[in-house]
Each structure stands twice: as C-alpha cells, then as structure tokens.
Amino acid sequence: MNAPLPLAADKPPVQLALDAQLCFALYSAQLAMGKIYRKHLAGLGLTYPQYLVMLVLWEADGLTVTALGERLYLDSATLTPLLKRLQAMGLLRRDRPAEDQRQVRVTLTQTGRELWRRAGGIPEGVLCATGCTPDHARVLKAELEELRAHLLAASAALENPTAPD
Template identity: 90%
Template structure:
C-alpha cells in the first residue's frame, strides 16, 4: 500500500490505543497468562477450567446447555470434553429418554479437583490489583458490554438475512 494516500497522522479514532477492542483483547491475553500459571498445577487449560467451573456449579448439564453457558459451539466444546474425559475428570452419557441429548457428569476425580482449584480465583484477583468490590463492578460492566454486543450482533445478523 502506498503511504502517500494516507494523511501524515491518522485521526485519533483510528489509532490502536483508541480501540476498546484492543484494550479488551490485550487484557484478555494478560489474564490468560495469569490463568496459565495458576492452572498449570491442576493440569487444565483455561477453556477446560471454564467447563469444570460450570460442572462444579451444577453437575450433569447437556452438552447443548454447557455450550450455551460458555458461549461455545459444539465444534469447539466437543474436543474440550473429549480431553477432559481422557483426563478422567468427566464422563458423557446419552440420555435414556432422548439419545440425541448427551449429559456431562463429573467423575470422582473431577469432584476432587474442585478442592484443589479453590485457590485459583484468589490468586487471579490478587494479580489484577483490584479490590473485591472493584472486581465485582468491573465484571458487571463487562457483562453489560457483552449483552449489548450480543444484541447488536443479532440485529446485524437479522439485517443481513435475506427476506
């Protein structure tokens, strides 16, 4: 691309530091590094940890419900579940009344891992430098942002859909 077509300095709205998306992306990368350190002793990746968190909250959801809770499609979730099953932390069973539904249940090893994972949230909170109250406010703001983005995405998808 020929730089002569561009202004000497881009408008502030087109700089990297002005982008909300980059602030979120780079914060997510930094958060991922912290989680990797805290999860290494548990033998889990961050996405695997998220699956385990959902199962520790309520054992036995369907794969579909688990995917909805984590905002993951089945192509992403299935390999995670297979790996966690290979680690002996969960099992998948087809529902007796509807073979299309697969439930995900913790194994005894998966339940035991919950006890070992107890220090992870506090370690991550310490790394953020946030007080518990500030972390709650920040989390609520991010959840509100996610809701707005999901709604906007749905609106854009509806506009793009042929009539």
C-alpha cells in the same frame, strides 16, 4: 492495487490509533489474564477453557452439551474437543440418556469432583494479580457483562436485520 501507507506527517485520525480501540484494550487484557491463569492452572493440568468447563460442572453437574455451550457461549464444535480431552483425563463422562438419545449429558467423575478442592485458591490468586479490590472487580465484571449483552444484541441485529417498512 493497495493504497500507499500514509507518511508520518499524514497520520490517521486519533480514533484509528491502536491505543484508542476498546477492542484492543479488551484483547490485550484477556492475553494478560490468560498468562496469569496458565500459571495458576498448571498444577491442575488444565487449560483455561477446560477450567471454565469444570467451573460450570462444579456449579451444576449433569448438564447437556447444549446447556454447557450456552453457559460458556461456545458452539458444540468448539466444546466437543474440550470435553473429549477432559474425559480422557478422567475428569468427566459423556453419556446419551436413554430418554433422549439426541442429547449428550456431561457428568463429573469422582476425580473431577475432587479437583475443585485443589482449584479453590485460583480466584483469589487471580484477583490479587489484577490489583483490584473485590468491590472494584465486581463493578468491572458487571460492566463487562453489560458490554457483552450489548454486543450480543448488536450481533443478533446484524444477523437478522428487519425488513424496511
């Protein structure tokens, strides 16, 4: 049986308030960022996850699906449908190299390589929408990367707890 909801006079402690949650601040900021990216990416015909795949391939073409997934923090079950859609759009190819048929290598097509020219203004447009200076954006990005590293380490520790002495 569920416990009754607290009455207004019996509010939960402040630390349980929605606006006190770091996770909600990150989540709602991500939603707002997604709206900005949708507007900027509409002209390219890409979704935000597809754009991320293209960003990685524009940096380093010819990665394996495994390497691409590691770079994007995505598993192959999530990444494969993205790659299939980008391949259907004519932006990349997926091939199994003769030297190791277990791997799938992802390479840009000429159309995929040329798309980066049209995408060139997106980072500046998004930065403008944030209201951040370039320096503030770099600091914020570094803080978020540090947060991600701590969360990944904590998650790994929870998945593989060490046995007590």
